[in-house]
Amino acid sequence: MSLKRNILDLRKRKEIVLQGGGEDAIKKQAAMGKLTARERIESILDKGSFHEYDMFVEHQSKDFDMDKKVLHGDGVVIGTGTVYGEPVAIYAQDFTVAGGSLGLMHARKITKIMDHAIKMRMPIIGINDSGGARIQEGVDALAGYGDIFFRNTQASGVIPQLSVILGPCAGGAVYSPALTDFIFVVDNISKMFITGPEVVKTVLGEEVSTEELGGARVHACISGNAHFFATTEQECFEQIKKLLTFIPWNNQRKAKAFPAKSPKAEYNIDKILPADPTQPYDVRDIIKAVADDSDFFEVQENFAQNIVVGFGRIDGETVGFVANQPLVLAGVLDCDSADKAGRFIRFCDAFNIPLVTFEDMPGYLPGVEQEHMGVIRHGAKVLYAYSEATVPKVTVILRKAYGGGYIAMNSRHLKADFMFAWPTAEIAVMGPEGAANIIFRKEIKEAENPEEMRKQKVAEYREKFANPYVAASKGYIDSVIEPSETRMLLKHSIEVSGNKTVMTPAKKHGIPPF
Amino acid sequence: MSEKLEKFILNGVEYKTRLTEKWKNRKKWEEPNPMELVSHIPGTIMKVDVKEGQEVKEGDTLLILQAMKMNNKMTAPFSGKIKRVNVKPGDKLPKGAVMIEMEDNETV
Numbered sequence: 001m002s003l004k005r006n007i008l009d010l011r012k013r014k015e016i017v018l019q020g021g022g023e024d025a026i027k028k029q030a031a032m033g034k035l036t037a038r039e040r041i042e043s044i045l046d047k048g049s050f051h052e053y054d055m056f057v058e059h060q061s062k063d064f065d066m067d068k069k070v071l072h073g074d075g076v077v078i079g080t081g082t083v084y085g086e087p088v089a090i091y092a093q094d095f096t097v098a099g100g101s102l103g104l105m106h107a108r109k110i111t112k113i114m115d116h117a118i119k120m121r122m123p124i125i126g127i128n129d130s131g132g133a134r135i136q137e138g139v140d141a142l143a144g145y146g147d148i149f150f151r152n153t154q155a156s157g158v159i160p161q162l163s164v165i166l167g168p169c170a171g172g173a174v175y176s177p178a179l180t181d182f183i184f185v186v187d188n189i190s191k192m193f194i195t196g197p198e199v200v201k202t203v204l205g206e207e208v209s210t211e212e213l214g215g216a217r218v219h220a221c222i223s224g225n226a227h228f229f230a231t232t233e234q235e236c237f238e239q240i241k242k243l244l245t246f247i248p249w250n251n252q253r254k255a256k257a258f259p260a261k262s263p264k265a266e267y268n269i270d271k272i273l274p275a276d277p278t279q280p281y282d283v284r285d286i287i288k289a290v291a292d293d294s295d296f297f298e299v300q301e302n303f304a305q306n307i308v309v310g311f312g313r314i315d316g317e318t319v320g321f322v323a324n325q326p327l328v329l330a331g332v333l334d335c336d337s338a339d340k341a342g343r344f345i346r347f348c349d350a351f352n353i354p355l356v357t358f359e360d361m362p363g364y365l366p367g368v369e370q371e372h373m374g375v376i377r378h379g380a381k382v383l384y385a386y387s388e389a390t391v392p393k394v395t396v397i398l399r400k401a402y403g404g405g406y407i408a409m410n411s412r413h414l415k416a417d418f419m420f421a422w423p424t425a426e427i428a429v430m431g432p433e434g435a436a437n438i439i440f441r442k443e444i445k446e447a448e449n450p451e452e453m454r455k456q457k458v459a460e461y462r463e464k465f466a467n468p469y470v471a472a473s474k475g476y477i478d479s480v481i482e483p484s485e486t487r488m489l490l491k492h493s494i495e496v497s498g499n500k501t502v503m504t505p506a507k508k509h510g511i512p513p514f
Numbered sequence: 515m516s517e518k519l520e521k522f523i524l525n526g527v528e529y530k531t532r533l534t535e536k537w538k539n540r541k542k543w544e545e546p547n548p549m550e551l552v553s554h555i556p557g558t559i560m561k562v563d564v565k566e567g568q569e570v571k572e573g574d575t576l577l578i579l580q581a582m583k584m585n586n587k588m589t590a591p592f593s594g595k596i597k598r599v600n601v602k603p604g605d606k607l608p609k610g611a612v613m614i615e616m617e618d619n620e621t622v
Binding site for chain 1: 519522524525526527528529530531532533534535536537540541542543556557558581582606608
């Protein structure tokens with residue numbers, strides 16, 4: 001063959017592979033509102049930047065007539081490209097080829113691109129759209145999953161790992177996304193569960209739809225497995241790209257700095273906090289009042305809404321915000337919110353993102369349900385994550401900082417670098433009502449008018465302790481500040497923490513209360 | 515704030531806030547009744563070995579609950595009398611279903 005014929009032959013071979021599962025399968029995919037694997041990759045990456053590897057990989061299984069079947073690319077597309085000019089590794093399961101089922105070679109392609117991402121210290125984006133293990137390949141399919149999970153764990157805390165669920169992701173397959181840093185789901189397209197509706201019906205006799213069992217909304221609102229929820233694939237791709245602007249490429253780097261921008265005038269920090277500590281407000285307004293351009297990119301927006309976490313910038317630098325949300329369940333810490341915050345804090349710490357905490361919380365959520373669900377060990381995650389974090393840590397106490405919550409929310413005692421409090425802060429072992437009832441139990445009981453006496457004692461306690469000055473007098477608070485000084489001081493804190501160095505005792509790894 | 519907020523009492527203080535679905539749907543705790551034999555796992559009743567009114571000794575097999583491909587022998591937690599049998603072979607049960615009610619000899 002001449003060179004020209006060789007080239008033509010190559011082109012023809014590529015063309016065949018690029019057809020994936022063929023026209024009919026692609027039509028079916030489109031009818032479900034889904035893009036194809038390569039379309040998805042091209043929608044995320046910079047135009048024309050994608051280079052595909054392993055196009056000609058084929059499966060090698062022989063059982064059950066598999067030797068007569070050709071599965072193009074073995075049902076997965078892998079490669080590298082750029083997002084905003086920075087390199088990323090990516091893979092996308094191709095549902096049009098044998099339902100995106102995972103066999104040994106399919107898994108080998110994924111692990112190959114994962115190894116590449118780890119070696120090149122760049123983020124990896126995994127697009128999941130697969131019916132599950134390719135049953136004909138038996139234990140080889142399981143081996144393939146295991147190889148992926150192992151690499152997810154190895155890569156954890158080294159490179160950012162993003163999982164995008166754009167189709168079914170069931171059974172063991174769910175554990176790769178679960179091991180990664182961020183999961184993106186799309187309404188009506190994403191389905192994630194360990195056991196599907198059919199098994200649930202057989203075992204339990206419970207009829208449940210796929211959507212109700214493990215649809216996008218379930219994972220975004222109830223289970224907390226998903227971090228970002230979108231209504232269309234395109235919106236999901238925009239979220240992925242936006243997230244990548246806030247995070248660094250690996251654990252040795254800092255997130256890219258952007259030109260500083262002032263917050264928008266509509267967020268007036270002096271006008272958000274109600275005077276009455278029992279009245280709520282949206283703590284996200286406070287974050288927007290200090291963040292560059294009032295741009296707050298919230299993570300797990302719909303799950304455990306009593307705590308708010310997400311990314312923003314102060315003077316061009318990415319920070320991770322953690323804030324109690326008085327608008328939901330009065331801003332208490334509970335199992336879910338502790339889990340949400342703990343994980344976010346650990347991501348920020350692993351990837352050199354300074355932490356800014358806004359505190360206004362009445363304590364932990366009481367109740368049998370919470371205690372039995374393990375609010376002790378879940379709550380401990382917050383303490384662990386803050387204590388362990390060595391990135392710059394700033395806390396601003398807005399209003400209530402009671403009891404265990406005061407300690408947990410990045411207190412001085414967990415080695416916060418900067419502790420600020422607004423003059424409205426109430427730092428005490430518990431709220432004035434509870435405290436007065438205990439300390440003055442006898443006086444109240446024996447008073448002529450117990451209710452009057454109770455009110456008087458509550459006011460007395462509030463006057464004495466429900467303020468920031470007791471804590472400030474002991475040096476637990478560095479400065480009591482005016483709300484309007486907050487942004488300036490956050491900026492200052494981060495500026496002077498650029499060379500923060502912390503020595504921790506040598507260890508293999510800690511044992512956080514998982 | 516214009517939206518209607520709900521009351522939420524915590525440590526004697528009444529807060530105005532939003533309540534989550536999860537909080538509203540939480541399971542209220544009930545004291546377990548030691549006279550009730552409850553399914554500890556969802557499953558299917560394979561066999562029932564006792565009848566109402568029958569005397570049983572502690573450790574006697576009362577029924578077989580198949581769950582996750584395992585046949586679980588459910589035994590009498592104490593010696594007593596079978597008051598009610600709420601299940602029959604083939605029944606599919608969720609977790610926490612009362613399968614058998616017993617009475618101990620002292621209450622008889």
